[in-house]
Amino acid sequence: xxxxxxxxxxxxxxxxxxxxxxxxxxxxxxxxxxxxxxxxxxxxxxxxxxxxxxxxxxxxxxxxxxxxxxxxxxxxxxxxxxxxxxxxxxxxxxxxxxxxxxxxxxxxxxxxxxxxxxxxxxxxxxxxxxxxxxxxxxxxxxxxxxxxxxxxxxxxxxxxxxxxxxxxxxxxxxxxxxxxxxxxxxxxxxxxxxxxxxxxxxxxxxxxxxxxxxxxxxxxxxxxxxxxxxxxxxxxxxxxxxxxxxxxxxxxxxxxxxxxxxxxxxxxxxxxxxxxxxxxxxxxxxxxxxxxxxxxxxxxxxxxx
Numbered sequence: 001x002x003x004x005x006x007x008x009x010x011x012x013x014x015x016x017x018x019x020x021x022x023x024x025x026x027x028x029x030x031x032x033x034x035x036x037x038x039x040x041x042x043x044x045x046x047x048x049x050x051x052x053x054x055x056x057x058x059x060x061x062x063x064x065x066x067x068x069x070x071x072x073x074x075x076x077x078x079x080x081x082x083x084x085x086x087x088x089x090x091x092x093x094x095x096x097x098x099x100x101x102x103x104x105x106x107x108x109x110x111x112x113x114x115x116x117x118x119x120x121x122x123x124x125x126x127x128x129x130x131x132x133x134x135x136x137x138x139x140x141x142x143x144x145x146x147x148x149x150x151x152x153x154x155x156x157x158x159x160x161x162x163x164x165x166x167x168x169x170x171x172x173x174x175x176x177x178x179x180x181x182x183x184x185x186x187x188x189x190x191x192x193x194x195x196x197x198x199x200x201x202x203x204x205x206x207x208x209x210x211x212x213x214x215x216x217x218x219x220x221x222x223x224x225x226x227x228x229x230x231x232x233x234x235x236x237x238x239x240x241x242x243x244x245x246x247x248x249x250x251x252x253x254x255x256x257x258x259x260x261x262x263x264x265x266x267x268x269x270x271x272x273x274x275x276x277x278x279x280x281x282x283x284x285x286x287x288x289x290x291x292x293x294x295x296x297x298x299x300x301x302x303x304x305x
Contacts, residue, residue, distance in 0.1 A: 062090025092135030182228035227273030
């Protein structure tokens with residue numbers, strides 16, 4: 001056999017192998033019948049609050065203890081800290097397609113942008129007022145942050161990184177307790193949805209004027225409303241201390257909606273936020289009120305939608 005013939009046969013065999021891997025590997029890794037664990041352990045004393053999942057089966061979480069960012073594999077349950085925190089809390093967070101995490105900084109009044117590949121982090125001051133920057137949603141051009149202690153939202157441009165403040169008006173009345181918490185877009189993408197934790201009211205907010213209009217929920221209450229997740233016209237509302245997820249069916253503009261289901265699990269211990277992967281919802285358990293938070297166990301709970 002000549003050298004040229006040998007090389008030709010090796011090349012054909014390699015091409016065949018590559019084609020086989022291309023066709024088979026995605027089904028093995030991400031097939032619809034792949035079983036993922038119902039509970040994923042987090043580091044002792046981690047104090048989770050926010051969760052986000054991108055296109056890959058990896059969940060990112062922030063620590064209320066020191067702001068560390070933790071990445072957990074949804075298939076194996078293994079994970080590690082990918083970015084050390086600034087010593088102040090990391091609360092709500094969202095990841096974009098470029099692998100950038102937008103992180104709410106709680107009482108620090110800041111946001112951070114974290115590169116999940118390198119761990120590099122850059123802070124941005126949103127306000128110097130007394131604050132609790134609680135949650136974030138990504139729109140096409142901006143990251144929007146809520147402040148539970150002030151009647152205002154903050155827009156961080158994803159292009160220029162410029163910060164602007166949007167005062168809330170209209171139906172919005174700042175409560176004595178926790179105000180704005182979870183945030184999402186409306187199904188038509190033209191406005192924002194914000195939940196008030198202490199009152200259980202849901203608002204549609206004009207992102208240009210700040211005018212808030214209460215969403216008609218037919219008398220249903222969403223007290224203890226925390227993280228929000230919108231999929232199509234279905235809004236998942238985490239009710240933390242109730243250990244429930246309210247499933248709300250919205251109209252396209254989100255002027256009205258109805259609670260059509262309530263999800264729960266015996267594994268819940270004050271879940272705070274929610275992210276989705278394939279047919280599952282993933283919720284970190286904050287365990288508010290635990291007498292020894294620094295030495296307590298924490299975990300993510302998986303439930304079916």
